[in-house]
Amino acid sequence: xxxxxxxxxxxxxxxxxxxxxxxxxxxxxxxxxxxxxxxxxxxxxxxxxxxxxxxxxxxxxxxxxxxxxxxxxxxxxxxxxxxxxxxxxxxxxxxxxxxxxxxxxxxxxxxxxxxxxxxxxxxxxxxxxxxxxxxxxxxxxxxxxxxxxxxxxxxxxxxxxxxxxxxxxxxxxxxxxxxxxxxxxxxxxxxxxxxxxxxxxxxxxxxxxxxxxxxxxxxxxxxxxxxxxxxxxxxxxxxxxxxxxxxxxxxxxxxxxxxxxxxxxxxxxxxxxxxxxxxxxxxxxxxxxxxxxxxxxxxxxxxxxxxxxxxxxxxxxxxxxxxxxxxxxxxxxxxxxxxxxxxxxxxxxxxxxxxxxxxxxxxxxxxxxxxxxxxxxxxxxxxxxxxxxxxxxxxxxxxxxxxxxxxxxxxxxxxxxxxxxxxxxxxxxxxxxxxx
Amino acid sequence: xxxxxxxxxxxxxxxxxxxxxxxxxxxxxxxxxxxxxxxxxxxxxxxxxxxxxxxxxxxxxxxxxxxxxxxxxxxxxxxxxxxxxxxxxxxxxxxxxxxxxxxxxxxxxxxxxxxxxxxxxxxxxxxxxxxxxxxxxxxxxxxxxxxxxxxxxxxxxxxxxxxxxxxxxxxxxxxxxxxxxxxxxxxxxxxxxxxxxxxxxxxxxxxxxxxxxxxxxxxxxxxxxxxxxxxxxxxxxxxxxxxxxxxxxxxxxxxxxxxxxxxxxxxxxxxxxxxxxxxxxxxxxxxxxxxxxxx
Numbered sequence: 001x002x003x004x005x006x007x008x009x010x011x012x013x014x015x016x017x018x019x020x021x022x023x024x025x026x027x028x029x030x031x032x033x034x035x036x037x038x039x040x041x042x043x044x045x046x047x048x049x050x051x052x053x054x055x056x057x058x059x060x061x062x063x064x065x066x067x068x069x070x071x072x073x074x075x076x077x078x079x080x081x082x083x084x085x086x087x088x089x090x091x092x093x094x095x096x097x098x099x100x101x102x103x104x105x106x107x108x109x110x111x112x113x114x115x116x117x118x119x120x121x122x123x124x125x126x127x128x129x130x131x132x133x134x135x136x137x138x139x140x141x142x143x144x145x146x147x148x149x150x151x152x153x154x155x156x157x158x159x160x161x162x163x164x165x166x167x168x169x170x171x172x173x174x175x176x177x178x179x180x181x182x183x184x185x186x187x188x189x190x191x192x193x194x195x196x197x198x199x200x201x202x203x204x205x206x207x208x209x210x211x212x213x214x215x216x217x218x219x220x221x222x223x224x225x226x227x228x229x230x231x232x233x234x235x236x237x238x239x240x241x242x243x244x245x246x247x248x249x250x251x252x253x254x255x256x257x258x259x260x261x262x263x264x265x266x267x268x269x270x271x272x273x274x275x276x277x278x279x280x281x282x283x284x285x286x287x288x289x290x291x292x293x294x295x296x297x298x299x300x301x302x303x304x305x306x307x308x309x310x311x312x313x314x315x316x317x318x319x320x321x322x323x324x325x326x327x328x329x330x331x332x333x334x335x336x337x338x339x340x341x342x343x344x345x346x347x348x349x350x351x352x353x354x355x356x357x358x359x360x361x362x363x364x365x366x367x368x369x370x371x372x373x374x375x376x377x378x379x380x381x382x383x384x385x386x387x388x389x390x391x392x393x394x395x396x397x398x399x400x401x402x403x404x405x406x407x408x409x410x411x412x413x414x415x416x417x418x419x420x421x422x423x424x425x426x427x428x429x430x431x432x433x434x435x436x
Numbered sequence: 437x438x439x440x441x442x443x444x445x446x447x448x449x450x451x452x453x454x455x456x457x458x459x460x461x462x463x464x465x466x467x468x469x470x471x472x473x474x475x476x477x478x479x480x481x482x483x484x485x486x487x488x489x490x491x492x493x494x495x496x497x498x499x500x501x502x503x504x505x506x507x508x509x510x511x512x513x514x515x516x517x518x519x520x521x522x523x524x525x526x527x528x529x530x531x532x533x534x535x536x537x538x539x540x541x542x543x544x545x546x547x548x549x550x551x552x553x554x555x556x557x558x559x560x561x562x563x564x565x566x567x568x569x570x571x572x573x574x575x576x577x578x579x580x581x582x583x584x585x586x587x588x589x590x591x592x593x594x595x596x597x598x599x600x601x602x603x604x605x606x607x608x609x610x611x612x613x614x615x616x617x618x619x620x621x622x623x624x625x626x627x628x629x630x631x632x633x634x635x636x637x638x639x640x641x642x643x644x645x646x647x648x649x650x651x652x653x654x655x656x657x658x659x660x661x662x663x664x665x666x667x668x669x670x671x672x673x674x675x676x677x678x679x680x681x682x683x684x685x686x687x688x689x690x691x692x693x694x695x696x697x698x699x700x701x702x703x704x705x706x707x708x709x710x711x712x713x714x715x716x717x718x719x720x721x722x723x724x725x726x727x728x729x730x731x
Contacts, residue, residue, distance in 0.1 A: 267589025
C-alpha cells in the first residue's frame with residue numbers, strides 16, 4: 001500500500017515536471033510544427049534565400065496566448081529571411097502578464113519587444129518605450145488605435161490590432177420585421193424597435209454586466225463630445241460635469257431605448273447569457289463588440305452586421321474602436337534597431353500582413369492591411385470597414401476606480417432605483433471620489 | 437546555577453514556543469503593524485518607498501465624506517443581525533431534532549453539514565446559477581411569484597440571496613456544536629424534569645438551554661464574526677451589486693485597496709473594521725458568558 005502511494009506520488013511529480021518542460025518548449029522559438037512550414041505562405045522565401053545567420057537574437061515578451069504557436073512560426077520565417085533569431089516568450093491567459101513583465105525587467109533581462117496597454121498602463125514604461133513615429137508604417141495607424149500610446153505627439157508603440165463595438169444586429173430578424181433601411185438616427189432606431197416588437201421579436205439583448213452597460217455605453221457619450229480629451233480633463237477638475245451636458249442629455253435617450261426594449265430578466269443577465277440570447281435569435285440587437293463572434297459561431301451561423309450607435313437625429317453616429325494592446329520597442333534592450341526592423345517587416349511584408357489577418361485573425365490597426373470577412377469574421381470585417389472614422393475608447397484616461405463607480409451607478413439606473421439626474425450626479429461623484 | 441537554570445528555561449521556551457511565534461509574527465503580527473503604518477499614508481500598493489505619510493487624512497476622509505463606506509457598514513450590520521438570528525435559530529432546531537433517536541440521524545447530520553465543506557467562493561457561484569437560472573425556470577413552470585422575482589437583480593433580492601446562502605452554509609456547522617452540547621446534557625436532569633411533569637418544550641427551555649449556554653456563546657460568537665467579515669460569498673454571489681447596494685464592509689475595503697488602488701485608504705478602513713469586530717466580539721462574549729450556568 002505504502003509503495004503504491006509512493007509510486008503514485010512519483011508519477012504525479014514526473015507529470016508535473018513534464019508539464020513544465022512542455023511549456024518551455026512551446027515558449028521557445030523552435031516549435032516542432034513550424035519547421036514544416038507548408039501551410040504558411042512562404043512566397044517571399046525563395047526571393048531571399050536563407051540570409052547570412054547573424055549573431056543577433058531579439059526577444060519578444062508576448063501576452064497573447066491565442067497566437068503563441070503561429071507567432072513562433074512567423075519567427076521562423078523571419079529568421080529564414082533575415083538571419084535574425086526571434087525568441088518568443090508567451091505569458092498570458094491565466095498568468096498575470098503585467099506582474100511577470102515587471103519581474104522580468106526587474107531581474108535585469110530586458111526583452112527587445114514587449115506588450116503593454118495604453119494610457120495609464122503604459123506610464124511606468126515611458127522611459128523604455130522607443131518613439132516609433134518615424135517608422136514607415138506609423139502614418140497608416142488607425143487614429144483611434146494610436147491615441148492610447150501617443151504621448152506628446154510621439155507614438156510609443158505599435159498597436160497589435162483593434163477591437164470595436166457598436167450595435168450588432170441580426171440581418172435575418174431585421175428582414176423578418178420588415179426593416180429595409182438601416183437605422184442611422186435615434187428616431188429611425190426607435191422605428192426599427194417598434195417594427196421588431198410588432199413582429200414579436202425582442203429588440204435588444206442587454207446585460208447587467210458593469211463593464212458593458214458601464215464604461216462601454218458611457219464611452220459613447222465621451223467620444224461624441226466636441227473635444228473628448230478636454231471634456232475628460234475638465235470633469236477631473238470639476239470644470240465640466242455629466243449633469244447638464246448636452247451630449248449626455250441625448251445619450252440617456254439611447255440608454256432608455258435599450259433598457260426599455262430588452263429582454264424581461266435583464267437585471268439578472270450576465271455576459272454569457274446576453275450573448276447566447278442574441279446567438280439563438282431571441283433578440284435582434286446587442287450592444288457588444290467583434291469579440292462575441294467566436295461565441296456566436298459556436299451556437300449558430302448568423303447573418304450579422306454592425307450599426308453605429310445613434311444618440312440623436314444628426315446622422316453622425318459611430319462605432320467605437322480601440323487597440324487591445326501595443327508592441328513596445330524597449331530602448332534599454334540590446335538590439336532596439338533590430339526590434340524596429342522586425343515590427344516594420346511585420347507591418348509591411350506580405351508574410352507579416354498575411355499572418356496578422358489570416359493566422360492571428362486580428363483586425364488590422366493599419367489601414368494598409370486588407371482584411372476580409374473570411375479572415376477575421378463578419379463582425380471583424382464590419383469593424384475594419386468603419387474603423388477609419390470610428391470613435392475611440394476613452395475610459396482608460398480615468399484612473400482605476402472611476403469606471404467601477406460608473407458601472408455601479410448604471411446598474412442602479414437599470415434597476416430603476418435612481419433617476420437620470422441622480423445617475424449623472426453619481427458619474428461626477430465617481431470621478432470626484434477617486435481624483436480629488 | 438540559577439543563571440544556568442534560567443538559560444535552560446529560555447532555550448526550552450524558545451524551542452517550543454519559538455516556531456509558532458515566528459510564524460505568527462510573520463503572518464499576522466508584522467502585516468498588522470505594517471498595515472497600521474500604511475493606514476496613515478497615501479500609497480498605491482506598488483512601490484514601498486512611495487508611501488507618503490499623510491497623518492490623519494485617511495481617517496478624516498472616511499468620517500467626513502465616504503458615503504459608500506457607511507452604507508456598507510449599515511448593510512453589514514443589518515446582514516449580521518438577520519443571519520445571526522436565523523442561523524442560530526435554525527441550527528438549534530436542527531440540533532434538537534437530530535439529537536433524538538431518528539433512523540436517518542447520521543445521514544441527515546452529514547447532509548446538513550456538507551455545505552460547510554464547500555468553500556464560500558464556489559458556493560457563491562453555484563447559488564448564483566441557482567438564483568438566476570434555476571429559480572427562473574421554476575418560476576416559468578409554476579408561476580409562483582417568489583421564483584419570478586429578479587433574484588440578485590435588485591437590492592432586496594440581493595440581500596436575501598446572500599442571507600439564504602450564508603445561513604445554508606453556516607447552519608450545519610453550528611448544528612454540530614449544538615448537537616454536541618445537547619447530547620452532553622446530563623440525562624438525570626431532563627428525566628427528573630419529565631417526572632416532575634414538565635412538557636417537552638418546558639424541558640428544552642428550562643433545562644437544555646441553560647445548560648448549553650457555553651455552546652450558544654460559541655455559536656453566537658462564530659456567526660457574528662463570520663457574518664461581519666463575510667467576503668468570499670459577497671464577491672462571488674453579487675459582487676456587491678446591483679450598484680453597491682449589497683457591498684459588505686470587507687468587500688468595500690477590498691475594492692478600495694485593490695480596485696481603486698488606494699492601499700493607504702483601504703488599510704485605514706481595515707483598521708476601523710478591526711476595532712469594530714473586536715468591540716462586537718468582546719461585548720457579545722461578555723454578555724453571554726454571564727448567562728452560563730454549571731450543572
